[in-house]
Amino acid sequence: MTAIIRAMEMDDVEEVCNLLHNHMNPDFSPERWSRLFVRDWCIAEPELGLVVEDKGEIVGFHGHVCSRRCIGNEWKRFVNFTSWYLRKEYRGQGLGTGLVKKAIERRDTTYTVFSLSPKRIELFRKLGLQPLDTQRLVWSKRDPQTVICVDDDPESIRWKVECEHSRVMLDNLPFNIKPYLVSTNCNQCLLITNEAIKNGGVHYHDVLYRSNPAFLAAHAQDIANALLRDDNHVLAADKRFHPGPQPLDATVETIASPRFYLSEEIPAECVDLLYSELQLLDMKLD
Numbered sequence: 001m002t003a004i005i006r007a008m009e010m011d012d013v014e015e016v017c018n019l020l021h022n023h024m025n026p027d028f029s030p031e032r033w034s035r036l037f038v039r040d041w042c043i044a045e046p047e048l049g050l051v052v053e054d055k056g057e058i059v060g061f062h063g064h065v066c067s068r069r070c071i072g073n074e075w076k077r078f079v080n081f082t083s084w085y086l087r088k089e090y091r092g093q094g095l096g097t098g099l100v101k102k103a104i105e106r107r108d109t110t111y112t113v114f115s116l117s118p119k120r121i122e123l124f125r126k127l128g129l130q131p132l133d134t135q136r137l138v139w140s141k142r143d144p145q146t147v148i149c150v151d152d153d154p155e156s157i158r159w160k161v162e163c164e165h166s167r168v169m170l171d172n173l174p175f176n177i178k179p180y181l182v183s184t185n186c187n188q189c190l191l192i193t194n195e196a197i198k199n200g201g202v203h204y205h206d207v208l209y210r211s212n213p214a215f216l217a218a219h220a221q222d223i224a225n226a227l228l229r230d231d232n233h234v235l236a237a238d239k240r241f242h243p244g245p246q247p248l249d250a251t252v253e254t255i256a257s258p259r260f261y262l263s264e265e266i267p268a269e270c271v272d273l274l275y276s277e278l279q280l281l282d283m284k285l286d
């Protein structure tokens with residue numbers, strides 16, 4: 001076997017994008033695939049991913065979206081996995097598993113997978129990754145009267161929240177997210193959401209990030225009443241985003257493809273859904 005696994009470099013971008021377009025998903029143009037590599041979320045330690053190369057030709061790819069996040073007043077390194085692909089004639093030789101094993105070598109990093117194929121679940125379990133969430137909570141609009149105030153202007157919001165929350169919002173704002181500052185007289189929470197049509201035409205407003213978990217837990221139904229336009233819209237949040245017992249005003253849905261993560265430092269409830277392929281490739285949250 002002459003194929004080797006090595007770190008991807010910027011000079012590889014065009015070839016990798018063509019590989020993914022021609023072999024993995026032709027519905028995504030090379031230009032769309034290239035969005036994975038145009039961001040500056042981890043300038044100090046840029047990381048694009050790993051490639052499998054055979055005699056100068058790239059035949060496999062394991063994408064990494066690297067970011068630095070402030071968790072508990074400490075900067076932590078995150079890597080979101082994306083677009084794991086190996087050409088068919090190279091499968092069955094240990095290269096695919098080798099890509100993942102090499103990808104998770106650093107112990108100071110939190111690794112996430114938000115769009116894992118069900119066929120790969122057992123492999124990722126064997127390699128040490130754990131389910132991040134298997135269920136989501138869903139709220140429909142109920143009482144139009146609400147105690148929640150809503151600001152949906154990013155320019156206004158950036159000055160009303162702490163610097164780190166403002167940075168998170170501004171970093172992700174170019175990538176089809178919608179921020180809301182929801183507040184009462186004495187408390188507030190920055191929600192960052194994505195809207196997508198799923199499950200037979202229902203508009204899901206998926207919570208990707210919340211700055212104040214306790215606020216979301218206490219006011220989720222009020223937030224749904226304030227944000228949702230009609231009965232065809234729902235507010236959805238991964239179960240870990242809502243600490244405490246299951247709320248009586250929400251329904252529970254099973255996530256079709258469970259999210260996975262690996263971390264020696266960060267608890268699951270501190271892992272959100274930003275700085276990932278979801279934003280860069282404009283993908284629906286499963």
